[in-house]
Each structure stands twice: as C-alpha cells, then as structure tokens.
Amino acid sequence: MADQPGSTPRLRSLDALRGFDMLWITGLADLFLQLAKVTQFPRLEAFAVQLEHVEWDGLRVYDLIFPLFMFLSGVAVPYALGKKRERGDSRGALLAGVWKRVLILVLLGIVYNGGLQLKFESQRYASVLGQIGVAYGIAASIFLITSTWRARAIWCGGILVTIAGLQLLFPVPGHGAGVLTPDGIVNAWLDRLLLPGRLHGGVFDPEGILCAFSAAALTLGGVLTGEHVKDSGPPSHMTAARLLVAGTCLLFAGWLCWKFGYPPIKSAWTTTFNLLAGGIALWLFTAFHLFIDFRPQSKWSFPLEVIGMNSLTIYLTERVLSFPEISEFFFGGIAQWCGKWQEVVLIVGILVIEWLLLYFLWKKRAFLRV
Template identity: 40%
Template sequence: MQSTSTTASEPALAQPAPVRRLMSLDALRGFDMFWIAGGEEIFHVLAKTTGWAWTLVLADQFTHAEWNGFRAYDCIFPLFLFMAGVSTPFAVGSRLERGVSKSELARKIIKRGLILVLLGIIYNNGILTKPISDTRFPSVLGRIGLAGMFAQLIYLYFQNPKAQYTWFGALLLGYWALMMLIPVPGCGAGVLTLDCSLAGYVDRSILPGRLYLKVHDPEGLFSTIPAIGTALLGIFAGELLRSDGRSAHRDQKTLWLVLGGVSCLILGYSWGWIFPVNKNLWTSSFVLVAGGWSLLMLALFYWVIDVKKISGWAFFFTVIGMNSILIYIAGEFINFEYAAKFFFGGLLGFFSEPIRAIGAVLAFLAVKWAFVYFMYKKKVFLRV
C-alpha cells in the first residue's frame, strides 16, 4: 500500500490513476462511498426526529434486507465492486496496449488482491489483537480483493468478449446449481436459510476463526464465486466506455448502459422467483439486480457528467471517489466524531435537539470530507 500523487506512472487496479480518466467514474465511486462514510445517517436521524412519512421510507431503504429481498442500501457494496470492474479496462487495458506483459500484470493483480485481503483482516480485527479463534477473516475489502482479482485475471487472459461473457454466465449458473443441488448435512439440498445454505456450510468447514453471523458470513469465501460476476459486469461496462467513438458515440454508450441495466433487472427479479435475491448469499439473482441498478446509475452519471458536461455539482463526490479506500479505513485510526464535536459542538448547542442531531451528522460528514479534500489538494491518494 502506498501514498502517491496523480503524477505517478503506475495506475492502480482497484482505484486507478488518471489514465483517460472519466470524471463520472470517480463521482459515482464517491457517491457510493458517501453513504458508506455515514451519509445514510442523515435519513435515520431525520426519521427519528421528525417522524415524517418520506423520511421513514428512505430510512428503511438505507438498511439491509434481513435475508431475502433488496433495498437501496444493499446496492452500496456491490456498486463499489462493480466500479472496480469498470476501472479495469482503463487501468489494465491501457498497460496491455503499452506492451506490458501479461505475466507482470498478473503478478501485480494478485499482489493487490492479497493486500486487500490482508487490509480487510486488519480492518476487522486490528493487528495481532485477537486469537485466531476470535479473528474474522472474511471482510468487505477481502471480497473486493478476491472477486476483483479473479475478474481482472479473466479480463487479462480472455480478451475475447465472448469468452468473458461465457465466464460470467458460468459463474452465475454454476453457483446456482451448486447451491440448489449439493446437499448440506442435516438440511438437504437447496435450503437457502441462514443455518442450512451451502455457502454457510462451506465457510464453516474451511475458514478459521469466527464468522460474522456465527453460522454464516455475508463476505464468506464460497459466495465470492458469484461476486466475481459483479466485477465482470463492471468490466463489460468499462470496455464499452473505453471503446473508441467509431464503434459507439457517447449517447449510444449511455443507451447501451441503460438497456443493459434494464435487462439485468428483468432477468434478476425473474430469476429471484426460484433463486431469491439475497445479499447475504450473494445469489446470482442478486448479482443481476444489483448490477442492473449499478449500470443505470453509471449511465446517469456518465450521461450528465461526461456527455452533457454538467459536472460542477459532482466535485463533492469526486474528491471522495479519488480516495475511496482511504475514506473507508480512515475512521479506524482517526476520530472524526471527536473532531466534529470540537469544531461544531459549541455552535450546535444553541439549537433544539432535532437540529443538533441532524447538525451532528452533517458536521461529521463535513470533517470527513475536509480530510479527503486536504489530501486531494496535496495530490496524495491512497492506492492499493
């Protein structure tokens, strides 16, 4: 892991340096990270302090579905993995065109993937603070590392789009078949519950330490198989956006993204009747539903920012998106809440409780944004 300026010659795979950089990619990544960084608390606090119907609806959307089902907040994680895939043709493809060998790129891809796994373990547990039996090895960063790594290797060694789509279909169909046909001891085959799913059983059997839900982990090893498909879907979108204007101009690219998104939603929700949309299991139908919404959001950001050139509003999110890994892990070693109270606590004390509660959230977000803005102005970006 290293800090670098935008003048660095080596683009990152998970968060690339500006190689034909599209502002919409950083803006959408930043929009996604904004909610992870605490933006969802705005709606939760509004719902708690006002009780307004629309705030209750939005607050509910910014919680995870307990098991089966899909809410807006369930798209946050897969959107980030999808965006890592979108960046791949710009980062890896450009280096292939410059003559960098596939073996060298593969080594870098694997190295970065494993570093993300290690960072995820540290993020969850600290450094040597817990015994192995109490250590949680699966993580959000670990899933991004492994799923992104395998998707990038597929992109690297299977340049033919048909081969890439074949991989995508095989991963989703294969995971479906495995989950539905292989019996779990004491449960049978195709039982997709917390205790009886094949994904949970495999993770309990092979992973050391503890699982997040004791008998199941939403970022477990087995369900990383379909998560590779999430990253591949992003790669397909990235290949489209990186293609030259002779094959498709920007309005056509936007249309293809929209059509792809709608198609994924129709197929995903239809598949969900027999293979439920479930983030915890990262089911194949979930890949398509989350991917469909991700494609539509990418189409919107791309059309507004890169096609229509309406970009001033996006700077707020771009600053976050260009340091997305940093903003994710910074809260583990920087007390942003204390800083927010230090700078804004006295001022907020003059207001009523509802305004103080909402103001505290906004102050917290402002301090976080000021931190990444400072890094942005200094041209320091954390890359893995």
C-alpha cells in the first residue's frame, strides 16, 4: 500500500522495492515461466522452478513475494505514523485510524474473494488483504503504544517465540504437539475451529488466524528497520552495514531452526519462515537503499516507483479487469505473427498496459490508499 504522497519524506527505495515486488505477481513471473518454456534454456528452466510455491514446507523465490510486501508495509510505519505523532496527533486518534484501515482491508479482502456474490457458506473470509491489514494493525499498534526501539524489538521476539511454542508444543486435539502437517498443525486446528466459510487449503487457510498473528512479527521487523533508517539521518554506509548484519543473523537463525527440524512453511507462517523471509527482505531493502537513496539523482528506479506508489490499485484492478483480454485486443495481431513467441508478446503487452495505467494515475496524482 502506498503512503500518502507528499505527506512525509519518502524513501524512494521503499516505493521501488514495493514496485519490484508487485511486478512479479502482475506478470513478470509469467513472463519468465513462458520464456523458459519457449527457449528451454537450462538456467531459465531452473529459475522457473523458483517461480512456483512449494507444496508445503521449504522455500522458493515465489514464496517471498507476500512476506516482502508485509515487511515493506512495516518499513513505512515510522515515516507515516511517526510524523503524525511529531506534529501532535493523539495516540488514541492514530490507533483508531490504524484499526479503521485494518477493517477496510479485511472487508476489501472478502470482496476480492467474491463476497459480492453473497454465497456465505462457500465464502472465504481469510484473505491476502486481510492478513496484510491485521498484521499491519498489530505492528502499528505496538509502534504507537511503545516508546523505544528496544521495546518494539522485544514485542517482535515475543511473537516469534509464541508462534514457535504453539506450533511445536501445543497438543492439537487428535494429533498431538509438534505435528507440522497441513491438517495437524495448530494453525489448521484454529482455522477449522474459528473461521467460518471455506478454507483455502481445505483443512487450513494460508492466511488464517495464526498466520496473520505470526506475520505481524515480520511487519514489525519492517517497523524496526524503518525506524532505524529514519533515526540514522541521511543515508550512511554504517546504517546499511548494520542492516546487512541483521539480515545475516536472521538468515543464520532461520537456517538453524530448519536444520533442527522446524522448517519454513509459508502456508503456516512458521517462525523459521519469518526469520528466513525477514533476512532476505532486509538484504533486498538494503540493496535498494544503497542503489537509490544514496544516489538521489538516479532515475532508473522510476518505473518501479510508479508501481510501488499504487500497489493496492494494481492488485485490486487485476481482479476486476481482464488484462489478458486487453492485451489480446491491442497486441494480438502482432503476437499471431510471432510463432512460438506469441504468449511472450501478450504477457509483455499485459505488463506495458498495467504500467501505462499506473503511470496515468501517477501523473494525475491519483493514489488508492486506505
């Protein structure tokens, strides 16, 4: 979700990385998959495997798109809410605004999942937008009710430990403790117990109750990152070095958890998954920070920033508009002359049309935000 343009100093790297992240789910992943199919180039085929989710446990590149977005939503918090606190807005008013935003995202998620069809028994109530909203709400609330970076870090660690404890130690009825299977993990039991309607995974939901709570730790990790960068003043290599070290520590901790039998499971948002995703997100953010914020005159990131500043817009628009049909209308004639490259041309057309739409909105300073 884009921050309010002009309301606070923006980290261009934050918008660019958010745009880079969204680009993969709006067509870039499909482009690489199609290129691998057409060319049968071994390295492309190997990379194509990384552009599909793992079945349950493990970690691939495509599994990092959602957590990276959640991490970045946390990075924006100290800039948006911190500035409002500095100008004198009350904590109560800001908390009310945070949870209003949560409610809107949860409702948008239900609509995205077909809520307007009014098929309540088969309706899926958990959603990507709902998880983003709840995790943001928890992380932003912790940011507002605590006064120090250390206190927020303790909260973050507490969430990670709590999730690990529940997933490894809680005796799930009919299964026992530490059963990390789709139907035996504590996440699935809670989803079946408390979530109405349809579960996306049948016996569990990858955006279920505990997943949203666990994801709050990753979002809070983004808050800690954004706060550290903001408080450090102008971009400095020392700040970047600290972020890289922190990311390395998270990756090492995640590797240790995995090695000792507690795997990364995105669909259950295990603590191991949080640690590994957080470490990679920190590395990516630091790289973008170094190559963009350290070079204020650099223009190469502008196309990504256009996407990042209206990420919610393109996510929702893709659900409403058929960009493949629009691409076929404009580029179908060209594509039919391209032989085996026909699908590649049409996917490139989708990316071009989506970007031009977002650029038009950017020129009009029209940003969808909640």
